[in-house]
Amino acid sequence: MLLKTETYNQQNKFVEYCRNGKEISILGAVPERLPHYRRLVFNGFKDALETTFPIAFQYIDSKIWDEMVYTFFSSHKCSDPQVWRMPNEFVDFCEAENYGEKFTLPFLNDLLRFEWMEVEVYMMEDIEYPANISTTILLQSKIAVNPEHKIIKLEYPVHMEKPFDAVDKKGNYFLLLFREKETGRVQFSNLSILFAFLIENISAEEKTLEEILNDILYLFGINDLKMLQTKVFKFLDELKARGFVLGSLKI
Amino acid sequence: MLNINCLKLRRTIGIKQLHNQKKMKAGIGFRKEFAEEFLSGSAIHPGFVELAPENWMNIGGYWKRQLKQLAEMHSITSHGLSLSIGSPEELDMKFLKNIKQFLTDYDIEIYSEHLSFSKCDNAHLYDLLPIPFREDAIKHVAQRIRQVQDYLGRQIAIENVSYYTPVAAEMDEATFISAIVEEAGCKMLLDVNNVFVNAFNHNYNAKEFIGNLPLDKIQYIHMAGHTKVADDLIIDTHGEAIIDPVYELFEWTLERVEPVPVLLERDFNIPELNELQRELSSLEVIMNKKWETNNVIENRNI
Numbered sequence: 398m399l400l401k402t403e404t405y406n407q408q409n410k411f412v413e414y415c416r417n418g419k420e421i422s423i424l425g426a427v428p429e430r431l432p433h434y435r436r437l438v439f440n441g442f443k444d445a446l447e448t449t450f451p452i453a454f455q456y457i458d459s460k461i462w463d464e465m466v467y468t469f470f471s472s473h474k475c476s477d478p479q480v481w482r483m484p485n486e487f488v489d490f491c492e493a494e495n496y497g498e499k500f501t502l503p504f505l506n507d508l509l510r511f512e513w514m515e516v517e518v519y520m521m522e523d524i525e526y527p528a529n530i531s532t533t534i535l536l537q538s539k540i541a542v543n544p545e546h547k548i549i550k551l552e553y554p555v556h557m558e559k560p561f562d563a564v565d566k567k568g569n570y571f572l573l574l575f576r577e578k579e580t581g582r583v584q585f586s587n588l589s590i591l592f593a594f595l596i597e598n599i600s601a602e603e604k605t606l607e608e609i610l611n612d613i614l615y616l617f618g619i620n621d622l623k624m625l626q627t628k629v630f631k632f633l634d635e636l637k638a639r640g641f642v643l644g645s646l647k648i
Numbered sequence: 649m650l651n652i653n654c655l656k657l658r659r660t661i662g663i664k665q666l667h668n669q670k671k672m673k674a675g676i677g678f679r680k681e682f683a684e685e686f687l688s689g690s691a692i693h694p695g696f697v698e699l700a701p702e703n704w705m706n707i708g709g710y711w712k713r714q715l716k717q718l719a720e721m722h723s724i725t726s727h728g729l730s731l732s733i734g735s736p737e738e739l740d741m742k743f744l745k746n747i748k749q750f751l752t753d754y755d756i757e758i759y760s761e762h763l764s765f766s767k768c769d770n771a772h773l774y775d776l777l778p779i780p781f782r783e784d785a786i787k788h789v790a791q792r793i794r795q796v797q798d799y800l801g802r803q804i805a806i807e808n809v810s811y812y813t814p815v816a817a818e819m820d821e822a823t824f825i826s827a828i829v830e831e832a833g834c835k836m837l838l839d840v841n842n843v844f845v846n847a848f849n850h851n852y853n854a855k856e857f858i859g860n861l862p863l864d865k866i867q868y869i870h871m872a873g874h875t876k877v878a879d880d881l882i883i884d885t886h887g888e889a890i891i892d893p894v895y896e897l898f899e900w901t902l903e904r905v906e907p908v909p910v911l912l913e914r915d916f917n918i919p920e921l922n923e924l925q926r927e928l929s930s931l932e933v934i935m936n937k938k939w940e941t942n943n944v945i946e947n948r949n950i
Contacts, residue, residue, distance in 0.1 A: 405736045408777075412769065415777070425817050426816075427812075427814075431813060433881070433883065434777065478743045480729075483774070520707050522708040523708035
């Protein structure tokens with residue numbers, strides 16, 4: 398490296414000051430102007446996180462929120478050069494620091510993950526839609542769905558309730574997020590575990606709908622195939638009306 | 649899909665028009681905040697638009713469609729935020745690969761970056777920090793710029809940044825910038841407002857500073873507003889209209905620089921688009937007055 402250790406140390410000290418505010422001596426620096434950098438850099442983080450997590454920011458006590466944001470800012474080394482992706486690192490950081498337990502916010506991991514996932518699906522790179530589709534949903538065919546989607550598993554229903562109302566409703570929740578082709582808006586659909594299994598298997602494009610239903614009969618201990626088919630077709634029709642299910646893949 | 653042939657034809661017209669057209673037009677930094685109204689095409693008529701690639705690459709959906717529409721309407725220049733050319737560590741080649749792809753996808757001729765660092769010890773701070781004005785930093789940064797240029801297969805332009813305190817400086821800023829431009833073989837983006845801000849904050853003469861820069865290497869000019877936060881301190885906010893003394897410095901500068909693209913930056917406190925159009929028009933009046941007669945003063949006469 399052409400940079401001398403002394404120069405590197407000065408840059409590093411400057412950055413460390415910006416992050417943790419500890420008093421330092423930087424050659425030639427104007428001490429009373431250093432706080433402006435610290436303020437500007439911190440505000441960049443603060444604003445990005447408040448914008449990405451509006452629900453968490455609204456409902457979490459401001460002192461706790463500030464502590465989480467400040468600790469992240471001062472101790473986490475952000476690796477992504479695209480600032481809009483930085484909040485994803487905040488989600489992982491809060492989970493690793495076990496903030497949900499520390500601050501008695503059991504829904505925290507789910508809430509942050511849910512809010513980030515909306516951004517991620519909204520911004521994700523375009524994925525090519527399947528070609529050769531029949532608009533009818535056929536039992537003997539593989540089903541085509543909007544490829545721009547994610548399914549997340551939550552312990553608390555933060556997608557349906559205010560965060561603190563969700564605390565006593567711990568369970569297994571599955572949420573489908575998909576991006577509308579025409580508008581780019583993100584749509585949500587609450588899924589039962591059976592329908593989450595169904596959608597994940599449909600997305601894999603490895604089995605026909607009939608084969609997936611047979612798997613469901615076996616795995617979920619269901620005996621009534623006709624009833625299952627009726628419910629699944631109703632569910633798929635609803636998702637088709639919302640632009641998620643596209644039809645059947647032609648062989 | 650973008651009609652690439654049409655795009656390339658219009659691009660060729662676009663940037664070259666900046667030099668050849670009878671009435672030169674200034675560009676504007678494109679912001680999501682005004683994207684919808686901007687793309688309706690009636691409120692503002694810039695000569696070109698500038699994007700930060702970091703905010704627009706590797707995305708899809710609504711904003712990618714907006715970007716495609718923008719690219720069909722305007723020539724695009726790019727002004728990076730996260731290359732961190734002054735960082736001690738190695739360049740992020742994955743990031744650079746994405747930049748290269750973005751420049752190719754949208755047929756972008758000008759890629760500029762800040763002469764600053766925003767990453768240290770492998771941690772991004774997402775802000776522009778001043779590089780120590782030192783001999784070893786010149787060698788280090790110039791070598792990194794050459795590496796970027798080799799990889800991208802083009803010259804890049806580096807921008808003089810505003811700074812509020814020097815960090816371990818051993819020389820003056822103009823000497824530092826000039827040496828890097830010379831050693832790296834790159835172009836320069838002259839931010840006139842940054843010169844004004846720095847001259848005020850560090851008590852030097854703005855014209856003398858500009859006179860000491862390699863003016864023949866200037867590829868691009870930025871203009872912006874700022875905010876005075878104390879009697880002795882201005883912050884480069886891009887959140888106000890350009891003030892008269894910065895216009896005067898701009899006018900003085902244009903007498904010494906060949907015609908190049910000029911851009912208005914407005915990132916915060918964004919007004920109505922017709923207000924931004926008025927600022928563009930003010931810049932264009934000066935550009936056309938100073939450059940239409942090709943009366944650029946030789947650098948040696950400064």
